[in-house]
Amino acid sequence: MDLIGRRFLTTLISVVVGIGGCGAGIAHQVFTNSDSSGKSQQSTTVSQSYEQFPKVQIVDSPMCPALPAAEATFPVVRIAAGDVQGLMKQIRIVGPGTTVILEDGTYVLGKKQSVRIKVPGVTIRGANGKRDAVRIEGGSSSFVVVADHVTIADLSIRDSYFHSVQVRGERGVSHTNIYNVHLVDAGQQFIKVSAGNGEDGLYGDHGLIACSLIEYSTYSKGNGQTPASYTNAIDILAGKSWVVRDNVIRRIRSQEGPAGPAILVWKNAQDTIIKRNRIVDSWRGIALGLMPPGKRSRGGADALYDHQNGLVENNVILALHESADPAIENNFARGSKIYHNTIFYQKNANHRAKWSIEYRFPSTENIEIKNNLSNLPIRMRTPFPREQAVTGGNVTNAKVGWFADVSQEDVHLVPNSIPIDQGVVLPGTHRDFDGTLRPYGQGPDSGADEYAE
Numbered sequence: 001m002d003l004i005g006r007r008f009l010t011t012l013i014s015v016v017v018g019i020g021g022c023g024a025g026i027a028h029q030v031f032t033n034s035d036s037s038g039k040s041q042q043s044t045t046v047s048q049s050y051e052q053f054p055k056v057q058i059v060d061s062p063m064c065p066a067l068p069a070a071e072a073t074f075p076v077v078r079i080a081a082g083d084v085q086g087l088m089k090q091i092r093i094v095g096p097g098t099t100v101i102l103e104d105g106t107y108v109l110g111k112k113q114s115v116r117i118k119v120p121g122v123t124i125r126g127a128n129g130k131r132d133a134v135r136i137e138g139g140s141s142s143f144v145v146v147a148d149h150v151t152i153a154d155l156s157i158r159d160s161y162f163h164s165v166q167v168r169g170e171r172g173v174s175h176t177n178i179y180n181v182h183l184v185d186a187g188q189q190f191i192k193v194s195a196g197n198g199e200d201g202l203y204g205d206h207g208l209i210a211c212s213l214i215e216y217s218t219y220s221k222g223n224g225q226t227p228a229s230y231t232n233a234i235d236i237l238a239g240k241s242w243v244v245r246d247n248v249i250r251r252i253r254s255q256e257g258p259a260g261p262a263i264l265v266w267k268n269a270q271d272t273i274i275k276r277n278r279i280v281d282s283w284r285g286i287a288l289g290l291m292p293p294g295k296r297s298r299g300g301a302d303a304l305y306d307h308q309n310g311l312v313e314n315n316v317i318l319a320l321h322e323s324a325d326p327a328i329e330n331n332f333a334r335g336s337k338i339y340h341n342t343i344f345y346q347k348n349a350n351h352r353a354k355w356s357i358e359y360r361f362p363s364t365e366n367i368e369i370k371n372n373l374s375n376l377p378i379r380m381r382t383p384f385p386r387e388q389a390v391t392g393g394n395v396t397n398a399k400v401g402w403f404a405d406v407s408q409e410d411v412h413l414v415p416n417s418i419p420i421d422q423g424v425v426l427p428g429t430h431r432d433f434d435g436t437l438r439p440y441g442q443g444p445d446s447g448a449d450e451y452a453e
């Protein structure tokens with residue numbers, strides 16, 4: 001369980017303006033002295049100290065359970081369907097810890113508009129947990145996060161000029177949660193955690209991106225300023241301790257193919273966990289590190305690595321209808337653990353990469369690549385790292401027939417298939433991509449699925 005929350009002491013002057021009577025328009029509800037029914041009976045002005053933000057409890061599970069309801073002791077504001085003006089106003093004036101609930105509907109942002117969240121502890125979410133029922137359309141970057149402990153959930157965002165969501169890492173923003181969102185057709189990166197001067201010591205850390213669908217409806221077209229290839233589903237610069245899990249990512253590619261990695265974590269980013277994601281028909285899959293460190297790297301230009309201590313586990317990366325470049329890359333990366341991923345590139349496409357997992361460049365070191373299942377080899381590339389990766393338990397000649405139905409993205413192993421029990425025992429990897437306990441039988445299976453009867 002990711003328990004998000006931290007001690008925070010503030011004094012709010014809270015005004016109860018009427019509970020339960022929210023018709024059309026905006027009902028600004030500040031809950032304080034509620035009775036046991038949860039409804040306030042009187043209007044009053046009180047002073048109250050909050051010792052904590054509401055704890056947004058997000059269960060770490062491939063089942064992706066619904067985000068729990070807001071804690072009743074914290075303010076809730078409801079925005080009427082499509083009321084962009086009301087949304088913009090409320091997002092400016094709400095207090096820390098407020099949950100902003102968007103009613104089902106379409107909210108059209110102007111080309112230069114952004115929903116800019118500057119207040120800590122704010123949750124902005126769709127009313128009914130159905131992400132496609134709340135449509136945010138357009139905007140410059142549709143959401144910009146510049147405060148700690150912000151949660152964005154249960155809504156969809158499409159046709160952003162730059163980003164669906166930008167987390168301003170250069171402002172030291174931490175503990176952003178992005179959960180159960182559907183992101184479609186961004187002009188650049190869908191989710192960007194930006195970085196400033198790496199020597200300032202301000203970064204976007206401890207974020208979560210989970211249980212979301214991120215895709216181009218056809219392919220990236222650019223935004224007129226930057227080329228179509230300038231895109232990623234998730235682009236984290238210099239951040240520490242991000243968890244990216246249980247997302248489905250599709251078609252992060254330009255019409256010709258080339259594009260950035262679907263999940264890119266770089267600029268001396270650290271301690272990233274990338275697990276149980278399914279990436280389909282994207283040009284590149286997951287990259288820990290990209291290029292030599294520079295002034296935007298965490299710690300500044302003296303940084304030695306572009307990524308440190310990544311765990312890439314139980315992901316499924318498929319190229320079924322389009323050609324593709326590598327599925328998993330380690331560039332200027334130290335301490336990567338690449339465990340239990342399933343990678344399958346359809347045979348008939350003329351893939352640019354003839355390999356699945358690669359590691360490259362001289363500073364790359366301490367790489368473990370274990371228990372992966374692929375139909376393409378693992379490769380150390382030039383310019384070579386100082387040392388070879390530690391490998392074991394990988395199976396790299398996968399066949400279509402080993403999977404339940406790879407053409408439909410079902411990579412569960414069928415009975416008696418070769419990867420069963422071919423993995424090596426690894427510390428800390430106790431469950432497969434859909435939660436099956438591992439190992440079952442004589443040993444762990446290679447790939448993201450653990451076969452169990």
Ligand SMILES: [Ca+2]
Pocket residue numbers: 420421439440441442443444445450451
């Ligand atoms: Ca097994």
